[in-house]
Amino acid sequence: MMFLRYAVYRLFTMLITLFVVSILVFAIINLPPGDYLSNQIAELRATGQAEGVAKAEFLRTEYALDRPIWEQYLIWAGFAPGPNGFSGLLQGDFGWSFEFDRPVAEIVGDALWLTVLVNLAAVLFVYMIALPLGVLAAAKSETWVDYTAGFIGYLGLATPNFLLALILFYYGHKYFDLPIGGLMDPIYEGEPMSWPKVKSILLHLIIPTFVIGTSGAAAMMQRLRANMLDELSKPYVETARAKGMAPARLLTKYPLRMAFNPFVADIGNLLPAMVSGSVLVSVVLGLQTIGPSLLTALKSQDQFLAAFILMFVALLTLIGTMISDLLLVLLDPRIRYGARGG
Template structure:
């Protein structure tokens, strides 16, 4: 059953990814003009000028004189046959070099944020459900509403102001100035850890507040079902009863969230990254979309879509393993 299910899902992924790649490329191409038009407009706004011959030469160099279909086929063929995602017009480098250079730091920052969310949200959500309407429940509920209401980038701005006004130091970036371009060493790694906790807390705040509310609501729903009362009547210890049955079933939203966290691990929080000056992939996507760098933006959206499809499959498998009510069929 599991083998057939996996094979069927993998076969479904092929047309899905083809459709995603096509839609991704079309979306990037939808705005009027192209990268060269944006580039010329920027030059002219700065007082420069580009001759017609130079425009034609650049258009031919960047293959912008081809039709949209030809550009798409050139791009997708390079990805499938050579792993070549194309050329970034904005950064004047291969797209793979632009992305892979930032994905590692992005993954590390967001993965640590994800661990922070789960470690904090799970026990607080369980406590709030078990101690419903207690002082602690009201306090965590209030903090949760604050976390949901305050945007991450605003929290980042407030934290940066407090750090600069009260402690006289900036909290932006992932490295101190002397380590930004230095090769990796133990000193640079320790400096990285010293800066890491700030974006982790800021990026994870809203997700933590949301997951606390989800965990509390789902566990409250499970605690009053007949199977819990039956197990309690049979004398099962309260803590063992809680962890073995209702908590396990209330974990479904946590597990299903994995499918959406894989693309988040790569994309990161773009606005928060810009505010904190983080060398992650979120700001790169924003630059690519603004400059209509089609191969960079299309490749980035394609990677996120692939990770979403893979993450959804992983979530489905984990849910079927966690909850016996869910069948692979």
């Protein structure tokens, strides 16, 4: 019952935070002078294209860009009626992309779930690599195992993602016949889901998962190793060792559980870091994620497209943070006690 109350409380705080983030995102997007349509109108007037100016002016009115910034926000979020009534984020209308001349929902439709898929695969890769290597490095401290794991970690941190992408792009195809670019074969784009399409996606995921997850796995491995070494040096471990507890049980019973807390807490930071870190990788590898669209939207001041993508990244961040908080409450009795005390 206490856990359910805490989960409801975290959900409520997440929604409040998302509301505040939406204000900040919309304000920051509109900080640069002008917008896509204003810039377009200036160019059209300079070239004497009266019809284009009329269309751009119509779009400014249609999407309330001629109104004060606070009113634009309320209409965009769906809190106030616009020219077409209540039609904002709350109603499922993500706005119009002026750069692509299409609804934002059409542009990001497939890209959203592909972005989530790529980054979930990268998160799983991070944990599958960092957990065993971090524990092994701590258990075999100052041995060749520790030094090898440390070298792998530093190599992963020092190698830029885009450079690693280019290397694997070439050698993965040359020696392992892995597909080049994209997240599926072109013949499956726009097609309904099927087993051949799933196999194509899984095959295309290998290189992006490795590239995006490498630096995160290296950093997390180093943190887990440091936390484990700190726990292994505490008196309760020496006492358990003196009483003859088996080394494997000694390692996993308490030290790993205590060192695992920051490991779980990193979920909240890992998801947005993966999304933001995969933008350049997505461009290099030609991935159909939201990264390239965000880059284009920011360059052209396509405010509705950029704002929605940033809100999506913020939502991933908040969901990741909530998941990590709930897992910590389940894993650590001290946190549960603290929740009751609050």
